[in-house]
Amino acid sequence: xxxxxxxxxxxxxxxxxxxxxxxxxxxxxxxxxxxxxxxxxxxxxxxxxxxxxxxxxxxxxxxxxxxxxxxxxxxxxxxxxxxxxxxxxxxxxxxxxxxxxxxxxxxxxxxxxxxxxxxxxxxxxxxxxxxxxxxxxxxxxxxxxxxxxxxxxxxxxxxxxxxxxxxxxxxxxxxxxxxxxxxxxxxxxxxxxxxxxxxxxxxxxxxxxxxxxxxxxxxxxxxxxxxxxxxxxxxxxxxxxxxxxxxxxxxxxxxxxxxxxxxxxxxxxxxxxxxxxxxxxxxxxxxxxxxxxxxxxxxxxxxxxxxxxxxxxxxxxxxxxxxxx
Numbered sequence: 001x002x003x004x005x006x007x008x009x010x011x012x013x014x015x016x017x018x019x020x021x022x023x024x025x026x027x028x029x030x031x032x033x034x035x036x037x038x039x040x041x042x043x044x045x046x047x048x049x050x051x052x053x054x055x056x057x058x059x060x061x062x063x064x065x066x067x068x069x070x071x072x073x074x075x076x077x078x079x080x081x082x083x084x085x086x087x088x089x090x091x092x093x094x095x096x097x098x099x100x101x102x103x104x105x106x107x108x109x110x111x112x113x114x115x116x117x118x119x120x121x122x123x124x125x126x127x128x129x130x131x132x133x134x135x136x137x138x139x140x141x142x143x144x145x146x147x148x149x150x151x152x153x154x155x156x157x158x159x160x161x162x163x164x165x166x167x168x169x170x171x172x173x174x175x176x177x178x179x180x181x182x183x184x185x186x187x188x189x190x191x192x193x194x195x196x197x198x199x200x201x202x203x204x205x206x207x208x209x210x211x212x213x214x215x216x217x218x219x220x221x222x223x224x225x226x227x228x229x230x231x232x233x234x235x236x237x238x239x240x241x242x243x244x245x246x247x248x249x250x251x252x253x254x255x256x257x258x259x260x261x262x263x264x265x266x267x268x269x270x271x272x273x274x275x276x277x278x279x280x281x282x283x284x285x286x287x288x289x290x291x292x293x294x295x296x297x298x299x300x301x302x303x304x305x306x307x308x309x310x311x312x313x314x315x316x317x318x319x320x321x322x323x324x325x
């Protein structure tokens with residue numbers, strides 16, 4: 001049945017279910033439903049589950065089959081007979097033809113209901129057997145509960161006897177405690193006398209402690225003064241450290257400035273040499289023009305061109321160093 005569900009194409013996605021509806025005209029009340037038009041719908045899902053509807057109301061498959069009983073529109077109906085079924089009915093056994101005649105006569109509906117009731121009776125028999133087993137189990141539990149009740153009664157009696165014994169024991173303990181209290185009272189009187197004598201000694205000790213506290217306060221004051229002096233010295237040391245750091249930074253700045261000045265001096269010396277070469281070039285060009293010495297002039301020009309290139313290379317090198325600094 002899965003092949004009736006749309007599997008999808010390149011344009012449309014797959015569908016998760018297939019739905020079919022059949023509409024019947026029930027104006028003559030052939031179907032056992034109080035509607036002039038009956039719509040039977042089935043929805044089949046990819047999980048294999050199905051849902052059935054009668055006039056858009058969900059129902060069971062059994063309800064759908066009950067509607068079509070005795071109407072000739074069942075699974076093995078006689079209203080619609082396929083090709084080759086007539087020959088089968090003519091050559092069929094009497095039992096097979098009897099089923100068809102029973103459906104025409106309206107007996108098939110009652111036979112189906114009879115089979116359903118028999119199945120229900122079988123299920124009821126199994127339930128009864130299960131209940132009998134449960135009753136036997138409960139009877140066994142009842143015997144165990146009776147034993148537990150007897151044990152509980154005995155436990156209650158033992159508890160009552162234990163309470164009586166505990167009360168008598170408490171009375172005995174109270175009498176013994178009273179005797180012990182009287183004995184402790186006598187001991188306590190002796191201890192009170194000793195306590196009074198100890199109080200006099202304690203007062204003397206308190207006087208000595210007060211003297212020691214006064215001495216401790218004086219020492220604490222001296223200690224605070226020393227801490228103040230120490231904090232002032234530490235602040236002065238911090239100021240001196242900052243001044244030293246500032247001086248070191250200034251020294252590094254001066255060194256960097258000196259390096260820049262040295263590079264500028266080198267650049268100026270190279271520039272002076274270039275000017276000298278230019279003056280020589282002009283002087284020699286005038287001489288070569290007068291003497292018409294083209295070869296020597298060309299060689300000199302090549303030399304000047306090489307010197308220019310070296311100068312440009314050195315100039316670019318110094319400009320890079322100055323930009324880095």
